[in-house]
Amino acid sequence: xxxxxxxxxxxxxxxxxxxxxxxxxxxxxxxxxxRAVLIDTGLGxxxxxxxxxxxxxxxxxxxxxxYHWDHSGGNSGFDDIAIHELGDEKLRRxxxxxxxxxxxxxxxxxxxxxxxxxxxxxxxFGFLSDENTPRPLPEDFDLDTWxxxxxxPTRLLQDGDRLDLGGxxxxxxxxxxxxxxxxxxxDEENGxxxxxxxxxxxxxxxxxxxxxxxxFARSTARIAELADGVAFVYVAHFSxxxxxxxxxxxxxxxxxxxxxxxxxxxxxxxVDGDDDGGVARxxxxxxxxxxxxx
Numbered sequence: 001x002x003x004x005x006x007x008x009x010x011x012x013x014x015x016x017x018x019x020x021x022x023x024x025x026x027x028x029x030x031x032x033x034x035r036a037v038l039i040d041t042g043l044g045x046x047x048x049x050x051x052x053x054x055x056x057x058x059x060x061x062x063x064x065x066x067y068h069w070d071h072s073g074g075n076s077g078f079d080d081i082a083i084h085e086l087g088d089e090k091l092r093r094x095x096x097x098x099x100x101x102x103x104x105x106x107x108x109x110x111x112x113x114x115x116x117x118x119x120x121x122x123x124x125f126g127f128l129s130d131e132n133t134p135r136p137l138p139e140d141f142d143l144d145t146w147x148x149x150x151x152x153p154t155r156l157l158q159d160g161d162r163l164d165l166g167g168x169x170x171x172x173x174x175x176x177x178x179x180x181x182x183x184x185x186x187d188e189e190n191g192x193x194x195x196x197x198x199x200x201x202x203x204x205x206x207x208x209x210x211x212x213x214x215x216f217a218r219s220t221a222r223i224a225e226l227a228d229g230v231a232f233v234y235v236a237h238f239s240x241x242x243x244x245x246x247x248x249x250x251x252x253x254x255x256x257x258x259x260x261x262x263x264x265x266x267x268x269x270x271v272d273g274d275d276d277g278g279v280a281r282x283x284x285x286x287x288x289x290x291x292x293x294x
Contacts, residue, residue, distance in 0.1 A: 006046030006138050008131040009055060013232065015168065016192060017055050018241060021045065022132045024107075025070050026241040028194055028234055029055055030187070032165025036060045039185060039194050040236060044073025044148045046138050063163070063170075064153075065196025066182045069095035070103075071236065075151035082155040082163075084174060087181030094150030104143040111136065132239035157183065170194075175223060177216025178205055184223060191231035191245070193223070199233055199251055201240040203289040207280035213292055217255035224252035247287060254285045258292065267294070 010018045017029040019038070027040040029052055036058045041048050052060055061080035064072045067087035075081050075091075083091050114134050121128050137143065159174035163185075173184040178197040185194040197205060198219060206213050230245030257263050265281040280291040 005051065006135050007048065007051040008133070008135075009051060010131045011055075012234075012242060013190065013192065016190075016234075018131060018234075019048065019051055019055075020131055020241065022134055023110075023237075023239045026234070026236050029060070030165065030168065030170065030185075030194075031056050031058060032168040034058070034164075034166030037163060037165060037170060037185075038062050038078070040065055040071040040196070041074030041078070043070050044076075044146070045141055047077065048074035049077035061163075063157070063183075063185065064091065065184070065194070065198075065236065066179045067091045068179065068197070069099070069148050071196070072151060073148045076149050079154070081151055081153045082157050083153045084172070084181040084183050085156040085158060086176075087179070088153055088156055090181075091153055092150055095148050097147065100146055100148070104146060107137070107143065110134065127239070131241075159183075173223065175219035177212055177219045178208070179210055180212070180215075182219075186226065186230075188229060191229055193226070193230045193233045193245075193248070195233050195235050197236055198223070199235045199243070199247070199288075200237050201235055201243060201288055202238040203282060203291045204251070205291055207291040207293045211293070213255070214259055217252075217259045220248070220252040220255050224248045243287070250285065250287055254283065254288070254290060258283055258290060263290075265292070 008020045008022050012018055015031040019027045019029050021042050025042045027042050030037045036056050038052055038060050041062055062078045064083040067090040157172045161172040163170040170185040170187055173186055175182050175184050175198045182196055182198055184198055206216050227245045227248040233243045233247050235241055263283040265283050279294050281294055283290045
């Protein structure tokens with residue numbers, strides 16, 4: 001593990017590294033015999049390439065699970081970038097920088113309040129570890145001048161594509177719902193699913209402008225059929241970054257309930273830093289939630 005940078009790293013399974021900016025975004029480095037893939041590149045805060053090259057000497061390609069800036073912010077440090085074909089145009093366009101302003105305010109507030117939580121955690125709970133402890137912003141980083149450049153993909157992915165790393169293969173599973181271009185990556189031999197924003201251990205974001213709850217339900221139902229062959233599900237947000245395969249069925253059941261009109265909702269302001277500008281409804285389930293449009 002590292003303890004002295006913006007990123008926390010941990011080898012969770014052989015050849016699978018968490019590369020997290022806790023608790024903002026969880027990226028994952030998957031290492032094969034011949035090459036490695038970095039699944040998502042985070043916020044563009046800190047030098048994720050340096051964090052990754054400390055873990056492997058192999059060439060590292062990037063796969064963005066979708067076009068959102070919090071998953072592609074560090075793309076500029078890499079030459080080989082892949083995304084589903086439906087995310088090509090928006091990745092090339094880059095983010096509207098105004099959408100970063102709410103997140104900058106959220107980051108400041110979170111870091112200010114973290115000290116209170118840490119004291120309480122140390123006294124009573126012991127939830128915190130290196131991999132989920134927020135870091136102070138890097139000394140050379142200025143939130144007020146934060147910029148994320150557009151990036152040009154070098155490969156466009158489709159459902160069923162396979163990424164051969166040498167002794168390890170990642171299969172592309174197109175899972176529209178959060179965004180039209182969302183994907184999961186499945187390491188079938190090792191029983192590992194990298195869920196992007198299709199899965200979360202907090203609220204799953206189905207309330208954004210190009211989110212589609214019906215598509216989410218279809219995608220999660222499809223992936224749930226793989227659950228018996230999945231040991232671990234890796235998710236991109238929140239401190240609980242890994243779940244067991246049965247979680248896939250829980251999420252699918254939750255979305256099925258929502259689209260059937262049987263979900264129980266409360267009104268809730270979306271997670272701080274979202275840029276949709278509205279109020280969403282939150283359905284709570286045992287191990288996750290779902291935010292949908294009001």
